[in-house]
Amino acid sequence: MMMKHGIWLSLLSVLPLMAEELPLQKEQDRAELRRQSGEVFDVVSPIAQKVGKSVVWIWAGGKRQLCLGTVVGDGSQVIAKWSEIAKAQGKPLQCVGAGNATIDATLDGVFEDEDIALLKLKNSPLRPVTFQASAKPDLGTFLIAPGPGDVTLGMGVVSVMERTLRESDQAFVGVGVENHTEGTGVVIRQLAEGSPAKNAGLREGDVILNLGGKIVGSMMEFRSQLTSLKPGDTVKLSYSREGETKNVEIVLGSKPMMPQFPQRRLEVMERMGGEISQVRDGFPSVIQTDMVLNPEECGGPVLDLQGQVVGIVAARAGRIRSYVIPSEAILAMLQRKPIEAKLAKVKTPDPGPQLSRNREVRPRLNRPDMERMRARMKEMQQFMRQLDAELGDLDR
Numbered sequence: 001m002m003m004k005h006g007i008w009l010s011l012l013s014v015l016p017l018m019a020e021e022l023p024l025q026k027e028q029d030r031a032e033l034r035r036q037s038g039e040v041f042d043v044v045s046p047i048a049q050k051v052g053k054s055v056v057w058i059w060a061g062g063k064r065q066l067c068l069g070t071v072v073g074d075g076s077q078v079i080a081k082w083s084e085i086a087k088a089q090g091k092p093l094q095c096v097g098a099g100n101a102t103i104d105a106t107l108d109g110v111f112e113d114e115d116i117a118l119l120k121l122k123n124s125p126l127r128p129v130t131f132q133a134s135a136k137p138d139l140g141t142f143l144i145a146p147g148p149g150d151v152t153l154g155m156g157v158v159s160v161m162e163r164t165l166r167e168s169d170q171a172f173v174g175v176g177v178e179n180h181t182e183g184t185g186v187v188i189r190q191l192a193e194g195s196p197a198k199n200a201g202l203r204e205g206d207v208i209l210n211l212g213g214k215i216v217g218s219m220m221e222f223r224s225q226l227t228s229l230k231p232g233d234t235v236k237l238s239y240s241r242e243g244e245t246k247n248v249e250i251v252l253g254s255k256p257m258m259p260q261f262p263q264r265r266l267e268v269m270e271r272m273g274g275e276i277s278q279v280r281d282g283f284p285s286v287i288q289t290d291m292v293l294n295p296e297e298c299g300g301p302v303l304d305l306q307g308q309v310v311g312i313v314a315a316r317a318g319r320i321r322s323y324v325i326p327s328e329a330i331l332a333m334l335q336r337k338p339i340e341a342k343l344a345k346v347k348t349p350d351p352g353p354q355l356s357r358n359r360e361v362r363p364r365l366n367r368p369d370m371e372r373m374r375a376r377m378k379e380m381q382q383f384m385r386q387l388d389a390e391l392g393d394l395d396r
Helices: 005-016 027-053 084-087 221-226 264-272 327-334 368-394
Strands: 055-060 065-072 079-080 093-096 101-112 118-119 142-146 152-163 173-180 186-191 205-210 234-241 244-251 285-291 302-304 308-316 321-326
Touching: 027 055, 027 152, 027 302, 055 079, 055 084, 065 084, 079 084, 079 308, 084 101, 084 118, 093 118, 152 173, 152 221, 152 308, 152 321, 173 221, 205 221, 285 308, 308 327, 321 327
Parallel strands: none
Antiparallel strands: 055 065, 055 093, 065 079, 079 118, 093 101, 101 118, 142 152, 142 302, 152 285, 173 186, 186 205, 205 234, 234 244, 285 321, 302 308, 308 321
8 A cells, every 4th residue: 555755754753863873762762663664664565676677777887886777678678877978988887677687788878968878788688677757856855766676775756846957047045044933934144245135135034935826835946846946937936024015026047157155064964975976066957865876876767656766866866866857858868869978078077075985786685784874874864964954054
């Protein structure tokens, strides 16, 4: 029987507390949470298995695991994350599927904008996925990231609707906001000089109530609503100033190349949550989720609760921020001709603080190992959320 989203979200809020060494927690509580965690994975596992034969691990020279791949076309092609594949440095590529079936692969081209490599398989028995172009997950939709066979690598929800990460394509208002503590809306705390908001007469302290006919209930909603707009759009914005509601029309601009408001603290904290993808920005179209996946777990398909393939994992970009390229964009990409690999470049990220760790990567973990790993990752996620909230309170 299919669970409703509210139940799934309740279970997700419990799972981050599942850790062997979690302080101030009774043993019977830990046992109960372990039981609930197992129930969630038992329900999710049959859904993930629907595409288990269409997912592969990609290795270089039989010694280094690079990333996940998704089987496409007639089953003789695989798409994977180019910046991870490039780390093979010319070594032979192998695709390892369910049951450790290994198939030799060659690099057939690159889609640079999406950071996607196209691999060609020899004598492939693999089954291609079926992308659902019409499947457009709503905010809060539960998503599953499967691995080969019956492996489930991650679960989470849609936190930001589909949008572009190319700065020239992003709508720009020019405000720094925070949630309104005395009602709905978001309070303007900063205004960029020469921005659409500044030119429209908005001031610091104004409370944005409505954007483009949609109520603004929180910072997340405000950002999500902006993602559905594009530079040059004229939108109606309602705001409150000293108790009086006002309306104004704003012509949205393009996001500047340099950020208007520094987010150094946020960047440092995101990197503290674990490794993040080298290429994690600039995608033409992505859905943002809170799934916690490692960089080498990118490139695989993402499913909704109906088992529909809604996209592939593009990157891990922060502690609780991963990007998914939607199915519609993947299908459009596959209609283009990829460039030759020798002509493709890997984007170089901006330098910044990053914690590194040495760890052995295995092609497949057994269920107890996976659950222990997920438990520790979820515990870190919960603690980092709490720390972020506390630091945010201090900033105000």
